[in-house]
Amino acid sequence: ETGVTQTPRHLVMGMTNKKSLKCEQHLGHNAMYWYKQSAKKPLELMFVYSLEERVENNSVPSRFSPECPNSSHLFLHLHTLQPEDSALYLCASSQDSSLRWGKGGNEQFFGPGTRLTVL
Amino acid sequence: QKEVEQNSGPLSVPEGAIASLNCTYSDRGSQSFFWYRQYSGKSPELIMFIYSNGDKEDGRFTAQLNKASQYVSLLIRDSQPSDSATYLCAVNRGNYGQNFVFGPGTRLSVLP
Numbered sequence: 178e179t180g181v182t183q184t185p186r187h188l189v190m191g192m193t194n195k196k197s198l199k200c201e202q203h204l205g206h207n208a209m210y211w212y213k214q215s216a217k218k219p220l221e222l223m224f225v226y227s228l229e230e231r232v233e234n235n236s237v238p239s240r241f242s243p244e245c246p247n248s249s250h251l252f253l254h255l256h257t258l259q260p261e262d263s264a265l266y267l268c269a270s271s272q273d274s275s276l277r278w279g280k281g282g283n284e285q286f287f288g289p290g291t292r293l294t295v296l
Numbered sequence: 297q298k299e300v301e302q303n304s305g306p307l308s309v310p311e312g313a314i315a316s317l318n319c320t321y322s323d324r325g326s327q328s329f330f331w332y333r334q335y336s337g338k339s340p341e342l343i344m345f346i347y348s349n350g351d352k353e354d355g356r357f358t359a360q361l362n363k364a365s366q367y368v369s370l371l372i373r374d375s376q377p378s379d380s381a382t383y384l385c386a387v388n389r390g391n392y393g394q395n396f397v398f399g400p401g402t403r404l405s406v407l408p
Contacts, residue, residue: 219398284345287340
């Protein structure tokens with residue numbers, strides 16, 4: 178496996194289900210991200226794990242719960258979702274370092290995404 | 297004012313022409329700037345990034361950055377139908393990835 182992988186690629190779930198999305202990066206990066214992409218809306222950053230520190234977007238509902246057991250794996254646990262949560266969920270990773278200040282970089286590489294449909 | 301703005305398009309250009317995509321940002325402290333291409337139903341893929349004023353060329357792509365005017369652009373020379381996609385501008389406002397902000401994207405259509 179190379180790059181960033183995500184499973185499952187497609188998921189249909191009911192509002193009372195509990196499911197998890199999985200992301201794995203094979204790039205040796207130290208930061209991982211969850212994004213939500215809805216139709217005709219910009220990418221929305223949901224969660225970040227960077228340098229082993231979690232940075233959370235306060236607007237993310239508690240029905241989304243991230244987990245990052247190590248620098249290569251990231252999970253998004255889902256429970257009691259709403260139909261408006263149907264979207265493409267993208268995982269990304271990057272190499273973040275304070276040594277790169279002013280030198281650009283921190284570019285993020287995306288996985289293929291999980292297309293989630295909540296019925 | 298939105299943090300990163302792009303014309304949603306669609307921008308239509310004939311095959312072989314130069315496509316010009318523009319992006320403006322509001323945070324003057326932004327450090328680095330990225331262009332991603334996203335085909336319909338696929339995830340974004342990085343085209344190039346730029347962090348110094350001026351031009352940066354990579355094949356048919358040229359990124360231009362003007363920090364004083366707070367805009368960044370992407371030029372695609374010799375546009376091909378395969379370039380038809382949505383182009384996302386992203387701005388890193390700080391040193392770490394959590395400061396990434398994406399624009400809404402510009403849809404480009406290259407007509408054969």
